[in-house]
Amino acid sequence: xxxTKRVFTNFLRFLAFGATIAAVVVMVTSHESTxxxxxxxxxxxxxxxxxxxxxxAEAIASGYSLIVLLFSRFQNSLWRLVLILDFVVAMLLxxxxxxxxxxxxVGKKGNDHAGWLPICGQVPKFCDHVTGALVAxxxxxxxxxxxxxxxLYSVLNLLP
Amino acid sequence: xxxTKRVFTNFLRFLAFGATIAAVVVMVTSHESTxxxxxxxxxxxxxxxxxxxxxxAEAIASGYSLIVLLFSRFQNSLWRLVLILDFVVAMLLxxxxxxxxxxxxVGKKGNDHAGWLPICGQVPKFCDHVTGALVAxxxxxxxxxxxxxxxLYSVLNLLP
Numbered sequence: 071x072x073x074t075k076r077v078f079t080n081f082l083r084f085l086a087f088g089a090t091i092a093a094v095v096v097m098v099t100s101h102e103s104t105x106x107x108x109x110x111x112x113x114x115x116x117x118x119x120x121x122x123x124x125x126x127a128e129a130i131a132s133g134y135s136l137i138v139l140l141f142s143r144f145q146n147s148l149w150r151l152v153l154i155l156d157f158v159v160a161m162l163l164x165x166x167x168x169x170x171x172x173x174x175x176v177g178k179k180g181n182d183h184a185g186w187l188p189i190c191g192q193v194p195k196f197c198d199h200v201t202g203a204l205v206a207x208x209x210x211x212x213x214x215x216x217x218x219x220x221x222l223y224s225v226l227n228l229l230p
Numbered sequence: 231x232x233x234t235k236r237v238f239t240n241f242l243r244f245l246a247f248g249a250t251i252a253a254v255v256v257m258v259t260s261h262e263s264t265x266x267x268x269x270x271x272x273x274x275x276x277x278x279x280x281x282x283x284x285x286x287a288e289a290i291a292s293g294y295s296l297i298v299l300l301f302s303r304f305q306n307s308l309w310r311l312v313l314i315l316d317f318v319v320a321m322l323l324x325x326x327x328x329x330x331x332x333x334x335x336v337g338k339k340g341n342d343h344a345g346w347l348p349i350c351g352q353v354p355k356f357c358d359h360v361t362g363a364l365v366a367x368x369x370x371x372x373x374x375x376x377x378x379x380x381x382l383y384s385v386l387n388l389l390p
Contacts, residue, residue: 111343112343117341118343119335157378161375165327166328168324168326168328168332169328169332172329172332177344183271183272184273184349185347189344222313222314
C-alpha cells in the first residue's frame, strides 16, 4: 500500500470512528419525559429492542475502526483479514441503520393502518436525538462503502 | 475460474434468485381483512413504507441474480463489476431484511412504551406471510454473504 493511500484509508477510518461513536453517544443520551393524562411517560432508547441493537452494532463498528487504526502499521500483514472484516462491519452498519430508520419512521409518522400513533409530538427532543444518531450512523455506513470500494479497486488492480 | 467453482457459484446464485423471488411473492400476496368494532380492517404489505422498500429491494436482488445467471458464460470478462455489484446487492439485502424485521417485531410484540399495540392477534395469516417472506429474504442475504466470501477468497488467492 502506498503512503498516500494509507493516509487516505486511515483518515476514512478515523471519520468512521468519529461518526459511530457520535451515533452511540447521541442515541444513549436521548431520553425525555413528558406528562400524558397525569402519567409520566419517558422515552429512551432502551425501550426499543431495535435501538438497543443499533447501539450495540455502532459500538462494535466504532471499536473495530479504532483497533484497525491503532494497529495500522501492522496492517500490511493482516490486510486480507481487514478487508473481510470491513465487509462484515459494513453489512452490520447497513443493517442497524435500516432497522433504526424503520422504527424512527413509525415514531415520526405513525401508521394509520396498524393504529400506531406517532410519538414525536410528545417527545420532540428524543426524536431530534434519534435523528442525529441516525444521520451519524448513515454517514459511517457511507464511509465504509467508500473504504471497501477503494480496497477492492486496489486489490483488483494488483491482479495479474 | 475453474468449472467446479463456476457450477458452485451459479448454484448459489440460483438459490438466491429462488429465495428473493419467494420473498417478493409471499410478501405481495399477504393481505388479510378482519372486523374490529364493526369496521373492516385490511392488513397488506403496501400499508407500510418499509414493506414496500422490502419488496423493491428483494425484486432488484432477484432480477440482478437472474441476469448474472443468464450471462454467466460471459462472466469472466465482467467479474470485477460482478464482484462490486454483489457487494452492493448484499448491503441492500441486509438493509431491507433488517428494516422489515424491525417493523414485523412491532407488529408481533408491539411496544408498550410508545403505546403501539401488536396486530398479529387480529391478522395471524398476514403475520405468517410476512414471517415467511422475512425467512426467505434472510436466507438470500446469507447466500450472498457466502458468494462474496467465496469470491474474495478466490481473488485473494490469485494475488502474487
